[in-house]
Amino acid sequence: MSEKKRGSQSLIQSMINQGVKYVFGIPGAKVDQLFEDLKYGDDPKTPKLIVTRHEQNAAFIAAGIGRLTGKPGVVATTSGPGVSNLVTGLMTATAEGDPVIALGGQVPRDDLARMTHQSIPSKELMVNAAKSSVEVQDANNVSEAFSNAYTAAVSPKAGAAFLSLPADVLSDETDRPEIAPLKHADEGRASDETIQKIAGMVKNAKLPVIFAGMRASTPEVTKALHALLREVSLPVVETYQGAGVVSRELEDRFYGRVGLFRNQIGDTLLKRSDLVLAIGYDPVEYEARNWNLEHNKQIVNIDTVAPEISTNYQPDVIIESNIENTIDALTDTFTGEFDLSTQVTQTLDDLRTEFSSQRKVPKDTTPGRVHPLAIIHALQERVDDDTTVTVDIGSHYIWMARYFRIYRPRHLLFSNGMQTLGVSLPWAIAAALTRPEKPVVSVSGDGGFLFSGQELETAVRLHLNIIQIIWTDGYYDMVKFQEIAKYGKDAGVKFGPVDYVKYAESFGAKGLQVTGLGDLDKVLDKAFKTTGPVVVDIPVDYRDNIKLKSALMKDVLN
Template sequence: MVTKSGAQILVETMVNYGIKYVFGIPGAKIDRLFEELEHSTNPQKPRLIITRHEQNAAFMAAAIGRLTGKPGVVLVTSGPGVANLTTGLVTASSEGDPVIALGGQVQRDDLARLTHQSIPNQVILSPVTKYSVEVQDPNNLSEAFANAYQSAVDAKSGAVFISIPQDVINADVKRPVMRRNPPMAQGVPAKQQLADFAAQIKQAQLPVILAGMRASDQAATQALRSFLQKVPLPVVETFQGAGIISHELEHLFFGRVGLFHNQTGDMLLKKADLVITIGYDPIEYEARNWNQERTGKIINLDSVAPELTQEYQPEMVLQGNLADTLKALAELFVDSYQLKATTKQQLQTIKAEFDRKDIPPITNSAAGLHPLQIVEELQRHVDDSMIVTVDVGSHYIWMARHFRSYQPRHLLFSNGMQTLGVALPWAIAASLLHPQQKVVSVAGDGGFLFSGQELETAVRLHSNIVQLVWVDGYYDMVRFQEQTKYGHDAGVKFGPVDFVQYAQSFGATGLQVDKQHDLQTVLDQAFAQEGPVVVAIPVDYSHNQELSQDLLTDQFY
């Protein structure tokens, strides 16, 4: 009988489960698995992508999960390697991105000793994952991976962790490799529930859909679009719901909600006598921000049971497969459905005002460009096939409110954890999946340097990424809120960086927007360039306080 090591068994299990990429950084406790990934002759083995920090490796794996619906895999060594996963995994778990994390551990007879890099892996990562286990027998490795995969993709999707002691990954395995298990199927709610759902829509004066993260699944989005063709209701997206509304349905799009309670979508939700949440997760935008003082009903449609709070107590809860449920619901509308004429007229007025907010003001600031000028010019350069990843900062608010996207999961935000540094690692993963497409990454000069070292990874992988850096010299998302609250700021200023030279030092192209090089010309050059390009753009954030103060009036109601 031919025996195989734990490392060989794990790689074979990954092959069975269709894993295409493994991101990470090696170390002595787990190097046998890196050896197997690098030197195995199996043509179907996952591609090993070495990164410059474990946290960024976790971000890349999470992007694979979000973009494909299948878990990305991150592989790290013991001690700080495992500890560095924490932020990436909590971000993935909160934002519904399936990830399988594999971490090295000291050998089993050292677990109770104060030895080099001995930390309680399973305990440390248990609070930030859906499933955390330490394998104590090499024969359990394949089973552990199979269960981790199932947990990662089961609603609500998220991160899982497997801790592997050094002597376990090196040991011989006697059991065969697990076959890939079929996905867990969900059904459709009962016929009477669906009939009641349809009746509530028909009776409502102003029914509004709040489309959340789980509605951005490809099948769910297609089903929702088909439903809206038949039942044209106004739609508000969460940040992670970006792209659910297509070009053809743009007349039904009333913006995105998140952060400050002052958007067109907020006001529409407030006035609605029926809010239909589809795939909505409270971590995206808590109900206390949009449902306080409302008097209308709520119907919750999702693949998971809702979290019930004082601010979120739906009158009807339907749980099941989103796509199949929406298809079944659409079939109950035999006759054509239209909102009342007065309601449609009100919505048209609101829509016109909403669209006007995207127009940049005429300004010539010495500090830099108005954010809307940058958003408008970027919009001209991005087509529907391009994926745009957005870091966290003031730019992220402007992008979420004003940048239009018409394909689900093509405009990516971190709105659960608001984690700095996600944009570039996400873009690298997106470029792996779509090597022939341009990928755009947008960051501020603060957040960009949380993961800027991955430019080397992008250069090594020949990633076609246009990285925009909005430069103002502050952690401005914190700054303008401090100024609003206290009249001044504290702890938000940092020193300058020459981003052109920074990019060039990694072998990337660096471009600067300035008086001699206008934004349109620089972006034309950046999008024509092969490989990673960093574009530094001075931005004038003097209008940022309007982000939390500019309230939509009630004149339309």
């Protein structure tokens, strides 16, 4: 006979069995039994409870754990507004393929149909934010529900799974044994016939291009992709979430990232290509109408999930299986037999030369402000291949996505599906916990930073080494420059100033202020030598932002 335990204890044992290391969240009466048992559990493998300052940020941190490790991060909140505050975090995770399990406290079962304190239809609320949404009605089902939520969160396409847990289910007794550690599915690959067909398409194409998306950024897929690129020097275009799939060793295969405004070297290459190998590509990253408007190219879709078919995305070959196994089989067909023509190589060199000048830092500067490219170059000089850089949404996000290089997958993180403000600092906390001995840099604008800036206290409490850089200009500038481009003027984008040095110090962090280009290097050097969280306020010169949207291709949809 199994030992009797509470539903919350069965839930915790289920987390232990699946290797969960952390639970992030905010306490409340409907989930306090779980928090008590997490805090005072006897098992040394009990997940560490980390209290945050907002439920949305707790979800972001959990999603960051999911993106960095491939295993679900876990967030737990109380009922009512505690659950509703999770919606944005879970929608972002589901759109962007980050595995998360959200545990939402709920009123006792006999209150579910009553208009009582903090009673909301949590399960129904999360139906469109998560891949699965289940309300557990019996303590005996807690472990099964958690294990199935885990499976739902990690199965392609990864995303969020939500469990509504009535308070009396957490406190009720159960003697049912917990689900054992889950097994990984044995995934196959494309057939030999299909592999040969793809190889023939590549060999017959004039300009084949690899388009690497979010699901190409796993360590396993990236390793297989590197092996392929060593055999055949195919050009690679990354999505923002595919950042880092091209290693430093293979940098000559890298032809930029695409994600906004269709005016980059990657856009030009995709436009000219007659064969696109879309590897782990998800349309939420960059819709096919942006890169296949002419419908004049063949497309091979290599992924773990079925593609979304649209007018602009109708692949000629669809592979729905293990990506790395398929790439490995494709690599074997090219050993010592194929390379791009001299003419194509020259075309690629010309394209690289044409776009390389965009990275040059302008010599003239606005007094007291620093050009985005100067910030990027200064930051680039101070990071290494082990550094994790998380990026919030704003004008800085476009500059970073286009011009900041990274050589390892999932070391440069963007929210490009939902473009959610406030993700950067929570993701940096996740990175500092997951990669504790490695440098972590968070990059935000002064608009997005205060969406989650209160988590600076969490970073201080946990003694995390995070450099938080804020590009300051006093506007929601990503909206501002696009409004000006469309209407000739802006509206509703200005806000008041904040002393970010004092803000940082009030939380117990170090605050540093850049006063212009002249002291940028000195201040950043000090930041990188600082132990614990440090905030660096850099006044940014966004005068060239309109160039981000200008010079669009002639056929672009406006």
